[in-house]
Amino acid sequence: MSSPAAAPATDLLAVLQARFPAAVARPSGDHPAFNLPMAEVPAALRLLRDEHGYDLLIDVTAVDWDVEASPRFSVVWHLLSSTAHGYVRIVAACADDAEPTAPSVVSLWAGANWHERETFDLMGIRFTDHPDLRRILMWDGYPFHPLRKDFPLAGIETPLPDLEVADITKATVLPAPMMGGPFVASTGEMNLTEAEPRAKDESWNERNAKPAVL
Amino acid sequence: MVTPNSELAYNTKIEGDIVVTRVDAVINWLRSSSVWPMPMGLACCAIELMATASSRFDIARFGAEVFRFSPRQADCMIVAGTVTYKMAPHLRRIYDQMAEPKWVIAMGACASSGGMYRSYATLQGVDRIVPVDVYISGCPPRPEALLDALIKLQDKMTRNGGTAKQLLSA
Numbered sequence: 001m002s003s004p005a006a007a008p009a010t011d012l013l014a015v016l017q018a019r020f021p022a023a024v025a026r027p028s029g030d031h032p033a034f035n036l037p038m039a040e041v042p043a044a045l046r047l048l049r050d051e052h053g054y055d056l057l058i059d060v061t062a063v064d065w066d067v068e069a070s071p072r073f074s075v076v077w078h079l080l081s082s083t084a085h086g087y088v089r090i091v092a093a094c095a096d097d098a099e100p101t102a103p104s105v106v107s108l109w110a111g112a113n114w115h116e117r118e119t120f121d122l123m124g125i126r127f128t129d130h131p132d133l134r135r136i137l138m139w140d141g142y143p144f145h146p147l148r149k150d151f152p153l154a155g156i157e158t159p160l161p162d163l164e165v166a167d168i169t170k171a172t173v174l175p176a177p178m179m180g181g182p183f184v185a186s187t188g189e190m191n192l193t194e195a196e197p198r199a200k201d202e203s204w205n206e207r208n209a210k211p212a213v214l
Numbered sequence: 215m216v217t218p219n220s221e222l223a224y225n226t227k228i229e230g231d232i233v234v235t236r237v238d239a240v241i242n243w244l245r246s247s248s249v250w251p252m253p254m255g256l257a258c259c260a261i262e263l264m265a266t267a268s269s270r271f272d273i274a275r276f277g278a279e280v281f282r283f284s285p286r287q288a289d290c291m292i293v294a295g296t297v298t299y300k301m302a303p304h305l306r307r308i309y310d311q312m313a314e315p316k317w318v319i320a321m322g323a324c325a326s327s328g329g330m331y332r333s334y335a336t337l338q339g340v341d342r343i344v345p346v347d348v349y350i351s352g353c354p355p356r357p358e359a360l361l362d363a364l365i366k367l368q369d370k371m372t373r374n375g376g377t378a379k380q381l382l383s384a
Contacts, residue, residue, distance in 0.1 A: 138335070139299070139300045146335070152334075155335070161300060162303030164303075165302070165303040165307065165343070173334075174338065175334075176328060176336065177332060177338065178332055183330065183332070
């Protein structure tokens with residue numbers, strides 16, 4: 001069983017504000033969540049890890065609020081206390097909307113390495129002081145960050161990763177035919193035919209152009 | 215199957231140890247009876263591919279049990295699974311390393327058309343980078359469907375005309 005000393009502080013906000021006055025509580029439907037200035041995140045995570053039992057880094061990810069939004073990107077860290085079984089969420093906004101950066105926490109958790117590479121790959125967040133910030137899912141040299149709001153699910157035409165094979169096959173990375181997709185299953189439908197995955201929005205597809213205003 | 219009518223079969227006592235046929239037919243028969251698949255298992259279809267190779271469905275009944283993980287030793291690539299754009303050049307290179315003559319089976323919806331992965335990361339049909347001989351529907355296809363594809367491929371092999379001429383001119 002967990003020792004009482006390792007239990008999370010009941011008032012994490014007070015704990016954080018004692019060291020980081022800019023920390024504020026963040027509206028959350030599940031776990032305690034706090035907004036912090038980006039520069040203070042590594043120190044705050046270290047405080048939570050070393051003094052409050054949040055020893056496990058669950059996730060590093062990011063949110064793209066909107067193309068027009070400013071700040072556009074927020075980076076999110078989830079910590080778990082493996083002794084007290086509680087989560088905490090730390091969120092920090094990226095100052096630069098065009099070239100978002102965040103401090104790396106690989107020095108705190110080695111497991112942050114691939115999380116940060118994935119967040120860089122798909123969201124384009126550059127983690128400063130990351131030991132090896134390469135793409136992890138898309139190939140090296142892919143010019144886009146697919147989970148950004150301005151990237152279409154179907155994709156954007158680019159050359160194949162291997163130019164020699166591209167030359168032989170004349171194939172390129174083409175936008176996938178969406179046919180009004182993406183296709184999602186309906187939940188709560190008793191009729192399995194009705195519950196089959198299908199496009200929710202058939203107002204546009206290959207034959208009907210996407211309306212200017214949806 | 216044993217047939218009581220021995221007159222229809224080749225009778226060595228009457229005709230001697232000689233079979234008269236065409237060289238094309240012999241080569242096609244050899245090829246179709248000893249397909250060496252290259253298991254390009256990329257997703258869940260590979261599980262069905264393994265089941266097809268295993269005892270219950272037993273692809274050895276059709277002479278194609280010698281799965282070879284080296285493309286140099288294989289002549290039929292079975293693309294079993296989702297081909298991402300990142301994987302596509304490697305798949306093409308493995309195909310290029312296979313010795314002629316070679317065939318490709320696109321197993322399942324993903325290999326045939328991209329399947330349910332209508333996304334930026336997935337090749338929308340492996341026929342965009344390699345020539346496909348047989349497509350199999352299903353997600354994933356049943357082992358019987360893969361066996362049916364193999365039989366259809368064997369049928370295509372035996373119908374190949376001018377095999378000897380192709381070999382001599384190569």
